[in-house]
Structures are given as C-alpha cells and as structure tokens.
Amino acid sequence: MRYLVLLLSFLLLNLYSGNIIFAQNRSDIDQKVDSVLNLMTLDEKIGQMTQAERGALENISDISYYSLGSLLSGGGSSPSPNNQQTWADMYDEYQSHALQSRLGIPLIYGVDAVHGHNNVYGAVIFPHNIGLGCTWNPALVKSVNEITALEVAATGIDWTFSPCIAVPQNERWGRTYEGFGETAEIQEIMAAASVQGLQANLSEPQTILACAKHYVGDGGTQNGIDQGNTVVFEQVLRDLHMPGYIDAIENNVGSIMASYNSWNGVKLHGHEYLLTDVLKNELGFEGFVISDWAGVDQITEDYREAVKRAINAGIDMVMVPDRYIYFISILKSLVIDGEVSEERIDDAVRRILKQKFLLNLFEKPYTDSSLASSFGSAEHRNVARQAVRESVVLLNAKNDVMPLDKDNQKILVAGSLANDLGGQCGGWTISWQGSNGNITQGTTILQGIQNFVQSSEVIYSENGSYDDDVDVAIVVIGENPYAEGAGDRNSLLVEDEQVNLVKSIKEKGIPVITLLVSGRPMIIGEVLPYTDAFMACWLPGTEGDGIAEVLFGDYNPSAKLTHSWPREMNQIPINYGDYNYYPLFAYKYGLQEFPSALASQNLELYCAIAESPNTITLTLSDKITAYNIDYSDIELKVNNQVVANDLVDLSISDIDESSLILELNSSLNNTDKISISYYGDGIFSNSLQLNTFNDYYVYNSVSGSGGSILLPGKVEAENYVDMQGIQTEPCTDIGGGLNVGFIEPGDWMKYNVNVNQRGLYAVKTRISGYNSGSLLIQFNNENDTYVNYQSTNGWQSWQTFSTEVMLEEGSYEMKVTAQANAFNINYFDFELINNINDVDASLGEIVLKPNPVKSQFIIELNTYHTDNISIKLYNLNGILIQTLYEGQTSPGINNYNFILDNKINTGTYIIEIKDSKKRHFKKLITTKG
Template identity: 50%
Template sequence: MKYSFIATLCITLVSCTINGKHDSLTSKPVNYEAKIDSILALMTIEEKIGQMTQVDQQFLDTIQDIADLSIGSLLSGGGSNPDTNFFDSWTDMYDNFQKVALTSRLGIPLIYGIDAVHGHNNVYGATIFPHNVGLGCANDYELTRKVSEATAVEVAATGINWNFSPCIAIPEDERWGRHYEGYSEDPEIVTNMGVASIEGYQTKTLGSSNISVVACAKHLVGDGATEWGTGMDNQPDKIDRGNALISDSLIRAKYLPPYIAAIKAGVGTVMASFNSIYGLKCHANGYLFNDLLKSELGFDGFVISDWQGIDEIPGDYKSDIILSINAGIDMVMVPGAVKWGGQHYKTFISLFKEAYDEGLISEERINDAVRRILRIKFRSGLMNNPMADRSLLKKAGGAEHRAIAREAVQKSLVLLKNDEMLPLAKDKNYLVCGSGADDIGKQCGGWTIEWQGKLGDITPGTTIWEGISNQASATLSADGQTDGSFDGAIVVVGEDPYTEMEGDSDSLYLSDVDKQTIANVQALNIPYTVVLITGRPLIVTEEIEAADAFIVAWLPGTEGNGVSDVLFGHVPPTGKLSFSWPKSMANVPVNYDDEDYNPLFKLGFGLTY
C-alpha cells in the first residue's frame, strides 16, 4: 500500500531520517519546529481541528473517518478492546487504524492513548502490577521505574504509543474512589514516584528507544483535594469530580511540585482534571493551562482533556468547546460515547468549526495546539515509525516482567501488627480463607480488563492462595468453616474492584461476609493472620486488635507469590504507609499535615522482621 504520508510530506519531513537512523535515536537533539511549520502551512482548518480530536475506537462510525476527518488520536477506554482480547489482536487493531490514518491527505499518524495504569491492564495475559497506592508504600524509585518500563514494553508491543499515566494526584480523603491511583498523601513521595514512572515509560529521553511511550501527568489539578458531597451532580455521597477549596498559594506549595518535576523530566502530555476549584471547572480554567502550565512553567507538550471532560463545563456543548480550547486544552477526548450521554465526534468537529468561523476560537490558538501535538508526535518517534514493533510481543506477559511485578508486591506490603506470628513456618498446616484468597480479579482491583475491574479469573496470574500453597501445606475454605485441624489460618479479605466515582464511599468497613469469615476462624481457636486487599486505608481497628498478625497487601495484581514470599519470610516486609491510617469514620479524612493529626497509624509506619 502506498501512503500519501510519503508523497505529500517528503519535502517537509525530509524523510525524518539522518543517515538512515531514526531521528529520535541520534545522540544530538533534533529541532522539529521547521518541519512543523511546513506541515501547518499545508493544513486546512478542518485538518487542524481533526488533529485536536480524540475518539474512542469503539465509537467510530467507520474506520475511514480516521482519514476523512484527519483524526489526530484514538484511544481505548476501559474495556474498549478488540473482539478477541489478546496481545496480537490489539497489535492488529492498532496497525489497521494506523494504516488508514496514513492514507489521509497529509498522512499524519495517529497517537493512540490508553490507561495502562498498572501494567497494560486492558489486555488479557498482560502483567498486572500493584496499583500506585502499593508502589507508594514501597517508595522505591528504581522499582517504580522498572514497573513503568515493563509496562511501556507491553504497551508498545500492541503499537500503542501514549499512556495516560502516571497519576500524580495527592489523595487526601480515603472516601475517594480513585484513592488507589495515587502514590501518597506526601507530595515528596508523589513527586519522586511520578518522575520514576515518567522515566520508565518514556525512557531517559522520549523517543530514545523502541519501547518509549508518551507519558501523561494527571490530573491538573486538585483531583485528590475535593470536598465530600460535591462530586458528580453534587450528589451527597460522592467526592470524585467534586469541588476543591484550594488557594493559588496552596496549589503552588503542595499540588504543583509533582507537575514541575514531571515537566523537568520531559513528560510529553498533561491531562486536565474533572474537578472544580472554587466552583470553576479545571477544563475551563485558563489560568491553570495557559498562564501557569505553559507560560510560567514552560511546558511545551500538549494538554489533553479527560473523558467527556469538557461536557461537564456549565453551558451548551458549543460553549464548552470554546471555553475549554481557549483555556488551553489542546486535544479533546470527545470520545464519541453518545450511548453514555456524550457527544458524537462529528458534532464536536462541526461545532468547533462553527466557533472558528464566528471568530470565537482563533487560528492562532488552533495553530498552537496543533504545533504542540505534532511536536510530541515527532519527539516520540511516531512520525517516522508509526507501525507496531511486533518483536516486542514475545516479552509481553513474560517471566521477566512477572518477576518485576513479584518484587513490587513484596516491597509494597505493609505489616501493621505482628504478635510473634510472622514469618510463618513452612512445616505447618494452614487454613487459607476469605473472599480475596483465590480471586485474581479482586487482587487486581479496578482498571483491569474492564473499566471497573471484575471478580474472578479475569486474566492469568497467581492468586494469594496459590502462592501460599506453593510454600506450605494449606487447605482452602472460602468462608473459614472447616472440620479439619490446622496450626494457623491466613484470612484474605477486603474490597471488591471499583473505579472512579463508583468507588466513592463513606462506609469504609469490611463487608459482612468478610467479618463473618473472620468470626468463623476465631471460633477455631487457632492463631491467624489477616491479609487485607484494599485500595485505601479501611476502618479495621477491631480486626487489627483481634488478629495475631495483620498485613496490608493493597491491590497487588497478578503475582500472588509476592504475598506468600513475605508471609513465609523469603523476604521481610519493608513497605511503609504512604497514607495515614484512620481509627474510625469520625477520623476520616486524616492527613499528616492536619493540625489535630491523630491517626491509628501515622504516615511512614510499617513493621518488619
């Protein structure tokens, strides 16, 4: 197939090669601005608007729309998978979309985005790493870098070149359904882990290798600082997408440092936050993006909206487009989800063009946005190597990456109590029970295969039960009821998967089923250890007091052997709480900088042996 990319842009791109080598692989930095000038001069206003449009692949009317509308980006939201959810199917899907993009008049390739927030978590068979809450407790720069690099390899194997990660929010309320996406309540930990993650995704320099994918620092700003009861539609039991009462001085002192570090690390993109600040939606806040991020901090990548993020700005959809683009949003994640109350991407493009024709969005502003988008497409190597590198498929979900995930699990566990119970002896006989003992879906949490995650055998991996049975004699009983005789019990309980606002909750207790399982084990009069699966600190004060040992595994992912490695003393627990642990719901929210700071366990707590 011949692509117009070669025919039309050969003069402006000057082949994008230097002595046969990929521009981004040369040792000297390459200035792409002259090439971008040449491309902009060739583009119609419709083609520029197309570059600023991102569509979820599942909502495309036809694949030909990619070329006909000069669409600049596609994404796969949670659960937006090919018909067969395997690595090679993803790679085929990506290449098919990219081939169509390259037949457009100017042949500018697509940048394809995905939420690979703890591994390439949409794909069956991918390595699923611990969520950020666990990595924050490990607080190991090199480990986080390795986790992100392994994720980048698996993402790049499918052709995808842009990851909506890392989340560098500072979660301050345990009731928030995105709490586990943050590394810590401590800005210093968030900053360090964010930089490590960006380095892992992009490598030292964006585009410097075939495994480099564009990172996205998110969400600017204050997403973890919203007030309870101000969430979507001001529902009294929601906090996600709510209102943050944070001053400019507080933004600069507390919430901005992770972004400053991300920019210094060369992050390619920044995502706008759903929340409001003193009632003004971030997606319409020109001070944040035009003045602070771009002018003051010198960010030269591009800003992407969140999923239907501009739709939540008060007013009609046309005014949403005008306000958000003029506020500094460079690309809009439309994404075309009409069936879920969103707008069609063709409606977005049409209304955008109307606003331009009426002088409500200037061509200068549009050119700046498109320049930023093209800059990242060049800088990442996408313009010269748009197709998937299938040689990476052999590494996806392989032993090397699973070993990194196992190490991450080991280092993320936090021991809260140990009355001479741990490490467990291998020559004893154990009862293993609880809702999380033999459930990969529960171990992985949200953002796994589906947007909300799902219980059960959703992807290959080792459950905690399987890991324990690999180490010692053990019997599985889901509810802890048994007629057998055991030397001790391991009770694995905790939260079912959730994502975003679906996880907002003002009742942070174990389920009645989990409580009954613990009661059943207590009736056996044998010593027991509780392993807690959770995306946030829960109110388990009584359960901790009653147990002989209590360890928090967070959302460990597919490598359950990492939990048993710690339980049986192959490696000691080294994780330290990156969040304060509340005593009761009356103690929620609790943060280390509270004036009346009095948690059950302080930030940084963690036992070892």
C-alpha cells in the same frame, strides 16, 4: 495534484533525513513540526485536536477523512479475542487509515495502562499506585513503568494516560488507589520515576508517551466526591497538589490530562489561569493538554460554549469521545466566527505534532513485532512479584505467628478474596470497573501460598469452616473492584461478614494472619483484636505469590505507609501535618521486622477495644505469662474525663493468651470516646515486661455500632463527640436527663451515627425556647436538611418539630448548626419511614425494576428539590450506549419508563444518574426473550 504529492514527498524526505534524538535534535524537530503545520488546512488541524473512542467510529474511513489525530480505547474497549496480537493488528489497521490521509500524519493511540497494560489478557498487572508508593523505591517504580511501556508498545499502542499523581486527601474518594499517597513528597518521587520509565528518550521502540493526570487538585475535593470541588487557597494547591506535575515536567512528560474537578467552583477543563498561565507559561510545559473523557461537556450545558472555553483555556486535544464529527464542526465554526483564534489552534497542533515526532511515529508508525516475545514474560512477572512484596505493609504482629513454615504446618486459608484474581487486581483491569474472578492470567494469593509450601498442608475454605486442628489461619478480607465515582464510599468499615469470619476463626483458638486487599486504608478496629498479624496488601495485581514471599519469610517486610491510617470514620479526612494528628498508624509507618524479632525486644500494647458496655480488651504483642497489678495502675478516660475506681476484675482471654480482659463497674455508651493508660510494672511475657502507655485509643464497638449511635434510633443532644459554644443543663422533658442550651447562631454539635437501614427518615426534634428559627443538620458535610421550629414560650416547654432526610446505610458525622438563639434541644429521634434497598445519600431513593430486564424498565427516584439530571446507559467499557433521559426532577417521587434500544445485547451495563452534585451508578442486566 501530482505536483502537490511530489512536493509533499520532497518535504517529508527532508523531515526524515536524520535520526530523531530527543535531547540533541529538539530544534530540528521544531522545524519539522513547522514544516508540516504550514501544509495543513484548518480542517486537518482540528482533526489533529480530536480524539475519538474506537468503538464510537461511525466508519473506519473517518480516520483519514477527518484527519483524526488520536484514537483511544476506554476501559475495557478491546478487540476480540483480547490478546497482544489482535491489539497490534487493530492498531496497525487504524494507523494505515491515518496514513491514507492527505498528509499522512500518523495517529497517536491512548489507553489507560495504569498498573501494567491492564487492558490486555495475559499482560503483567502490577500493584496499583497506592501500593507502589508504599515501596518508597523509585528505581523499582521506574522498572515497573519500563515494563508497562514495553508491553503497551508490543500491542502497537504509543500513549498511556499515566501516571496519576493525584494527592488523595479523603479516603472516601473512589480513586484513592490511583495516587501514590497523601503528600506532595511521595508524588514528586514517583512522578519522576514513572515518567522516566515510560518515556525514556521517547524515540526507542519500547517507549511510549506518558500523561500526568489529573491536573490539578483531583484528590482534594470536598468529602472525597469524585469530580467534585476542591476548595483550597492557591498556595495549598501549589504546595500540595502541584509539585508532582513540576517533577513530571522537568522529566519532559509529553502530555498532561485536565481534571474533572473544579477549583473553588471553576471547572479545570475551562480554567485558563491554571492550564495556560500556570502550566504552560509559568511551569514551561511544552507537551499538550488532553481533556478527560467528555470532560469538556461538564463546563456548561451549551456544548458550543463549552468547547470555546476549553480550547481558549488551553485544552489542546479533546477526548470527545463519541460525537467527534459534531465536535469538529463546532470548533471549526468557532474559528471561522473568530471566537477561537487560529493562533490558539496552531499552538495546540504544534504541541501534538511535536510529541508525534519525538515518538518517531512519522518514520515508524506501525507495531514493532520484535517486542511481542517479551509480553507477559516470566522476567516481567518477577519484577511484578518484587513490587508486590515491597508494597505490602506489615501493620501489626504478635505471638510469633510469622514467618510461616514451609514444612510441618497445617495452614487454613479463608475469605473469597484469597482465590480471586480479579479481586486482587481491582478496578481498571480488563474492564473499566474491573471484576471478580479469573479475568486474566496470574497467581492468586491462595495459589501463591500453595506454591511456597513444601511439606506443609494448605486447606482453603472460603467461609472458614474447617473442623480439624490447624496451626495457623490466613484470612483475606477487603473490597471488591471499583473505579472512579463508583468507588466513592460514606463508610469504610470492614463488612460485618468479614469481621465475623476473622472472629469465628480466632475464637477457635487459631492464630490468625489477616490480609487486607483494598484500594485505601479502612477502619479495622473491630478486626485487630482477633488477628495476630495484619498486612495491608492494597491491590497487588496478578502476582499474588509476592505476598507469600513475605508470609514465609523469604523477604523481610519493608513497605511503609503513604497514607495516615484512620482510627474511625469521623477521623477522615486525616493527613500528615494535620492539627491533632493522631492516626491509628502514621504516615511512613510499617514494621520492618518479623514478629519473632520484635517480641524478643519489647512487650507492647497491640490494640484495645470495647465490645460490650462493661468490658475493654487489651491485646499485647505476645502471650501474657504473668500479671500482678493494682487496679489503680490502670486509668480509664471516657470523653476526656477520668473515671475513678472503675476497674473491678482482670482476666486473660480464653481464646487468646495475649489478650487481657478488663471488667468495668460503669457502663460504656456507644458514643463514648475512650482511652486507657497503664502505669504499672506487673504484666509479663516470660522475661519481658509490658511498657507503660498513656491515653491509648480504645476502639468503641459497643453494640456492634462501630462507636456510633445506631439509626433508626434516638440521638440525645448532649451525647455529642464535639461541639462549639453550647452548654448542658438538667431537662424536665419526658425522660429527664440533660438538654443542650445557651445556644447562639453558628454554635454546633457533632455526633457519630451509624445508619443500619437505608431509607427515608423522619427526624423528630424536641425543642423549647422563646425564639423561632431553624437548625441545619448535615451528614458528612452534605445532604443538608433543616428543622424549622417556632417559639414554645418556655425554656422547658417542649414541642416536637420534624423534617425528613434520605440516608444511605453507613457511618456519618452528623453536624447540627444553630441558625438562631434562645432555644434548647433535648433529642433527635430518627424514625424510618420507608425501608429501601438502594438509596443514594445525595439524590434520594433510586429504584430500578425489573432487573434483569428484557426491554422495558422503570427508574424511580426520590428527590428533595427540583434538579437537572441525566440518565445514561454505558457498557462495561465506559462507552455510551443510550441516553435515556435529560431534564428536570420534581420534589418527591419521579418515575421514568424506558425502552432499551433493540440493538442492545444481553449482558451487564452501567446506568449513570447524574444530578447537579455528583454521579450515581446502578448495574443493569439485560436478557433476551
């Protein structure tokens, strides 16, 4: 034994005989890697391929006993108290145990530092990537990542699971904000800058290992479902989703994370062609591939088979994250049985060791204490402030409302998100999902505004109630924090309460600046007519005063969109380059001047909305001082048809002198597609004349439906927004009107519907004809349900045929597809059977009771068919606390009774209910007593 120790010491001394320099001594590092690899046993090699969550360690001595290669902190998995020093102490303790192993191979420790070191209280939190993308400033993004690397390194940590270079194609996806934008172009620019900033030459103490993720196609899943299926041709995968990885590889990214999603039905974690043939062999990636959190488990239910497929496909390190001992035993048996080759094991370990040498971990394994003084520093916050002001996109502006005056103004600030540090940081901040409130150190948007004024007065009213006169109001609206699948949404409409807040202030005659804090573009058609300036602030992080710097004119707006902004829900997905590309705001759009400068140049149409059946409001970019026009100068189109002689009156709005109200003779329906044209020359703002415009989009908000048919209610078959193959004809059924007919198999109609009550619906469909068959009804291309019908022996002999469907509150595109011919449809009548508080559109009703819970509770599921499900309890750090159920459901109501482990503490937890299609989340609050 003494001989072995002396031999090992001699070898390691030779390993460390020169400075490790990233570019010049790469061949020396390869020799050092081979020297260590030749000393390793199979057990030690498998240990290096294992990454465990710190909270899942059964014993800290397991680090050395199993020669674990890596630990991680999942979102929110922090030492107590949560600060820089305790993180450094924690890291050093874990590292000391790793160095006690037979070969003393150091750990590499990973965290999700995705917008700064967002795990640690007091760290600087930068805007999420969606905001950084809008800066179009790679030098700034490089600086952001340099600071992130330094602050992460100051806590000892040497690896971040960043950058995320997803290319989000559907804003319904809950991870949209993690990508830089919707094109390969922006991902390429920012992937390179991010990797350069994080890694530099890797051997310096302030650099850390980067991890490009999630390879590949995570942003392209059908319907924007997290961890779903990306169904595209390989050329699309290569042209759209892969270029960012190529740039990251060209900049020597040290690790790449496999994605949860599937490509054309095959899970990426088990995709040998993409992980090995393309990534490693074709693209020349020399780093190692890390799985996502328990991503290997999703390949197949047989864990042994899943591990075999993953390792053979090219996964080099497995983020287990909890059953690391079981994983080690499984992988060892696979090697012994010849199902995984030793060559594959050696390749994986060689890749891991190489990055550890490049990081200089063998020579300097512990925290560099000299970095602590820069953690959360004013210098770092200045860069974050710059990132904020360069990321906010000024979408619209009028009436010279900006810039604000630091003196002699009375400024009302409203909206709960104005004074919510956690809200403006978003998900992946201190905890996995993030949370509202003062969760760390920083400056809220409100505080930033208060800090900038001199003699101006700032009044904050969360609900906007303030009776005295004010000069201007700033209203902050948006989304509360979320992460991953918990952020998947069927509707991106601004909440009614927030719309009403903006409207109520504007209706007092107060100029309104609206700030949207969100992780994605949202549907803002109901808000724009009541706001004089609209800024997309994304999720800006801790330095809210960067927004104030733009509001008060210290800096001009400069950001440009990296997402196409949809007009309405049925436009989603909409992406640059689409056929019939007609967004509300286009890719790369963003005003680069203040409204006063804009107003001096042109008078433009700002927005248009129909809020009642007989009126349309046109809002201009400045106050209307005179108008003298013929009614024939304005042309209205409804459903692409010109409505002649429909205008009966014009007037200027009492609450906004820049708005012109058009009264109509006809009555608009909430399903109508409306556009308007102006060909005259008689509308003025002082010396400026309104420019003509053609087929300008009018947001349909008739009956408050957001342009959709309200459910419960009746969907007349002829009121489709799009169709293929069908025609209409007079109907003799009760109520008359029209029906659709001349139907062939594969013909379809689409409808915009808005469900305002969640629950189980009876769909009563009026059908006539000479054939039997079925109709497929889909909501946002999922939640399939069929209406089966029989022959009625007559083209106008109408009968009712029914089915049931569970619907969540929100907006949908309802698509009806014929499976047969020779029948007519009059209408679909949606009747609410059960009114339910919590419904998931994929699984059915989910009821959790009681909540809060002391020890026992019930989960009630309403499902449509037999399915395999799992029910698991996680803490807010994403750590599995208890597996509650794994098995099958039956169609209908399923009741599950659970008793919590008596070791579970009081607090808030996440219940994950996973079916064959997606994951569903519920919050559970536990109490004692």
